[in-house]
Amino acid sequence: MFMNLDNQCYFILRVIVLISCLKNGLADKKCNKIIIDTDAGGDDAVAIAQLILANQIDSPPTEILGITCVAGNTKVENVVVNVLKILRVLNATDIPVFMGANRPLLRNFTFDFFYGQDGLGDVNFPNPPTIFDVQNKSGVNALVDITSQYPGEVTVIALGPLTNIALASRISPDFRSNLKNLHVLGGILDETGTAPNGAEFNFYFDPEAAFTVFNDTTSQIKPVIQLTTDVKYTEMIPLEWRWNTLAKIDSPIIKFFNEIDKKVWQSSRVKYYIPFDGFVAAAFISSDVVVSTERYCEEVLYCGEDNYGKVIVKNDSTCYQNANVIREIDTKVFMNLLINLFSI
Template sequence: MLTSRRKFIGALSVGTASTFLPAVTLASLRGKGKKADTRTRIILDTDTATDDALALLMAVSSPKLSVEAITITVGNVGFEQQTKNALYTLEVAGKSGQIPVYQGSARPLTREVHGTATYVHGSDGMSDSFFPDPKQKPEKEHAVDAIIRLVNANPGELTLVAIGPLTNVALALLKEPAMAKKVKGLYFMGGFYKFYGNINPGATYNAWVDPEAARIVFQSGIPITTVGFDVSVKSSVFTDEDYAQVATLGTKYSDFFMKINRIRRTYCKEHQKMKGSNHPDAITVAAVIDPTLVTQSVSRFVDVETRGELTLGALTIDELGVWKKAPNATICVEADEARFKKLVFDTLKIS
């Protein structure tokens, strides 16, 4: 059984999967002369394109976060291009070679690759900016193995921030179910609360790409917080006035932001009835940086539709408790737009 499971997991992915001092003495030695590190330690799982790149830039630039690893999952554009986008964003942030990037699964758990969202992000995922190849290369270790290794080595200390489909996280749970109890929490960019979908009327992109993976994660017992498409539409839209303000900053970060959002900005205005571009991945990371940015949330039981003809990938929220199951997710309902935009502008002013 174990052998067949390993073969199953391997087929779904692109890679392979002394003397002791008393504890009090070790603790005192570690802490002596050092200031306590209060940063939130995260693994950022991403299908890096335009909005993911902003989220990544915010995460690695925040003094409140320690990004321990970046893992690449199936999603927005070609898998190798997503990897290059993440590595190049690290280069823009001045972090090249400082944070490891691991490639994960290039396809969903059981489905064929869905295609890409180049219509939103451009053919390179960065609004056809065609940046040069990054200097840093991805690690040889598979993302799933890296997630398991890091979580096992740091039980209760790592938060997973999933701003793409949940394939890598689900594969890690299939390979090591006990990992669920060792994860501090998981933030997922996906779903919505009493709103509408962006890929079909009931579903949003990240859950729709791999609904089986999303269902495994939501049933795992990991403490989950969702930041949905609705929150991004209400509280993360950068208008023409915001873009004009970004353009005046004159920094490396602001120039990067303007370049990578050219196609996304037009798409959101013309096809999604917005006054500018929304940034769901960035507001998810913002909620990790500053949890008080979430001004309203609800705890509900959530399951994922995997067979619906019209609602594949929908995060089904049991609002009235008809399933009589304990809540398994905290759903962000409202967020502070002004504070989100301040976080973005504070990031874009850095360099």
């Protein structure tokens, strides 16, 4: 079977990445191997695109070994289709996609459809992919198998609820120790989140999973690299920049984002452009995005509706500081990074 021209181009890019990795030497770990774990809402799409396009700027080569899907912004079947749509727009359909957990570990959850019924703005997408285009292996098993194949080399970037990560750590005692790093979007420390009880959405959706991940982060495990939704900014990003600058870039992925974002960023529910998942990806791509970090010993609460997903910081000096929290990001650097990536 012959590949079409777009897929040939992406295949060539992957070969270039592999050659670059071999040239640099795998032993010194200059090549970034990553797995993206996502619930594929609108800002997840921005993050996924950033991580795919990062190979085309002056940064260490990144190989995306897979994308694992989890229920969160919408049901997991929609998440799978959303990821496949994003990859098609980016001509990156050879990245394997895996279906993961379809619900939280212990409790039921009602989706709020912030990003529309399908989780991606309900935009018209001709000849859309289906869940039958997904890999046969489950997302949880993919996380375990891939990280076992490359111990100490793979970073997992978790953009949604931590259900897949928690399950992987339970079926494989070595899963967390096999990771190079775990980046997480979730939690809120100083302010009030968007969940009904004031928690942050990802941790509220599956508090038991979030508790498991942070509780498993012992002194033998690297701290979670965490971006909370009360992260500080050098300045807020005005919506005018989103629609008058970023939206004007003439590329298929920006046109796709513009359709998605009409559902959220042009509504009265928000005043600024705040793509949290995009911040996580940007911080991974470029350390210049990060202004400051703080180490904390965190515990995620899971007992009682009022406490679901809330984070407490322990001041006990004997408690292992299991979280390295990004406290402030440079939004100017972030905006310039987006322009550079999406103008390619």
